[in-house]
Amino acid sequence: MDVGKYDLNDTAIMQFDPKEKEMALTTKNLQVYYGDNHAFYDGSLQFERYKITALIGASGSGKSTFLRSLNRMNDGIAKVDGNIWYRSLDINSSAINVYEMRKHIGMVFQRPNPFSKSIRENITFAVKENGIKDKKKLDEIVESSLKRAALWEEVKDQLGSSALALSGGQQQRLCIARAIAMQPDILLMDEPASALDPISTLKVEETMMELKKHYTIIIVTHNMQQASRVSDYTAFFHLGHVIEYDKTKNIFTFPQKKATDDYVSGNFG
Amino acid sequence: MNPKTINKFALNTIKVIAGLVVIILAFLIGRILIQGVPHISWHFLTSPSQEFVSGGGISYQLFNSFYLLVLTLLISFPISLGAGIFLSEYAPKNWLTEILRMSIEILSSLPSVVVGLFGFLLFVVQFKLGFSIIAGAIALTFFNLPLLTSNVEQALNSVSDLQREAGMALGLSKWRTVIKVIIPEALPGIVTGIVLGAGRVFGEAAALIYTAGQSASTIDFTNWNPFNAASPLNWSRPAETLAVHIWKINSEGIMPDAAAVSAGTSAVLIIVVLIFNLSARYLGNKLYRKFTAAGK
């Protein structure tokens, strides 16, 4: 790819008026470094509450790097400068209790990673660690999270059996259920459907549309159709820069920047 | 020669070598068992050894071997678990950690005679522990610790980082993630390592000759007060084990049935070690299935 083809500082970033819309998360001048490798530059993005925001861009453009910084999963791996505002708190400051924060900002990974425990325990485990021990309450949480993740009907008769016996798509929905059992505000998803077949992918997408009623979702995806199907807003990443951020409709129909246009129309590079 | 012929040749060579190893092992084990098993009887297992007359058994040695094993594991397991967790989960990647890892490797390749003599000089003589079970257990700990630590570290390392991320992303602290997610997943490997190590410890003689000693003091199996010198649980008495017993009979045994006692003891030792090895596999598989399949 011709690196010099696009001007990385020529960007179009939509700004919300916080008075009109409620923001779930706002980053300000976020910079990420892996040692000497400056992997993400100056991202100032706002994420609206109860919406799905998609992060798209070529491989290595810094999407995961950015996403993992949002719930501090990069602690100890990368240096992250700048602010991440969540409910008037800068969660990128060292004073923040990251474990507490991660209960509010959950994450689902690219490869399904259920614990090698039973389906039920996969969901109750972290909830119990959090102090909820009441059996009835736990059963309720198991049922409601599995329902929200659109997995309940498929597994309700085998809650005691191993999560590893589920198909990849079911495992991924279990991971989503596990994350929402903690009742987070925000769900970060890093290519949650990339390892799945088309049918499981559609199921996960339906799940996301359903989840949107209660959660704010930020999702990384390589799948353009997916981005345009499920997301309300889209940010286009290129070489560690956010080039364009707008309503998904605009990004896919009238992108303002040439790089975005080339990428979404498949003429990239 | 074309690649196919070379491949065939290499494969056959490997098969021959593997076959040779199996034959030698089968011959050794078979010989020991054929010679020794006829001598094993309830009387042999439950009566004390004799020095000058025939008809002696191995009850003290048998008990001592197991007691020493239990003590050794009690000391070495917690230490190696802690060290293994540290090395796998917490140790920073720097030269200090590398030195630590290297020391463990060196320690694991020390000949057991050296471990025994070191134990003799330091614990038996310097610390005045005398020939005693506790001195033997400490020597065996030095012998067992490095391998057990590497085993724990490897078992933990083999658990995917995705599991660690899963725990962390749910707001668990690193420590809770290790305790509740990583260790259970690594447990089959850890247990297999412990039991295999137990087999090694059980058959060890050189490290014990100068630490736990070569005499089986009289044990009173009705007295379970560990502070009484005749109690089986007393850890300051000298305690000959099965392996040391075999060595001693063969070097200076003067009882008329020395050959038979030696063969019988060897057979018992081999059988116990075989049981350890088989149960290691069985336990490992069973735990693996329990933690991956139905976790009811």
Ligand SMILES: Nc1ncnc2c1ncn2[C@@H]1O[C@H](COP(=O)(O)OP(=O)(O)OP(=O)(O)O)[C@@H](O)[C@H]1O
């Ligand atoms: N753990 C890490 N250590 C060092 N460098 C890293 C690490 N993770 C990512 N990087 C670097 O950061 C840059 C951005 O990578 P990142 O994984 O964020 O890209 P991405 O947009 O998520 O790509 P993909 O679509 O392939 O997942 C790359 O140059 C990569 O080499």
Ligand SMILES: [Mg+2]
């Ligand atoms: Mg990525």
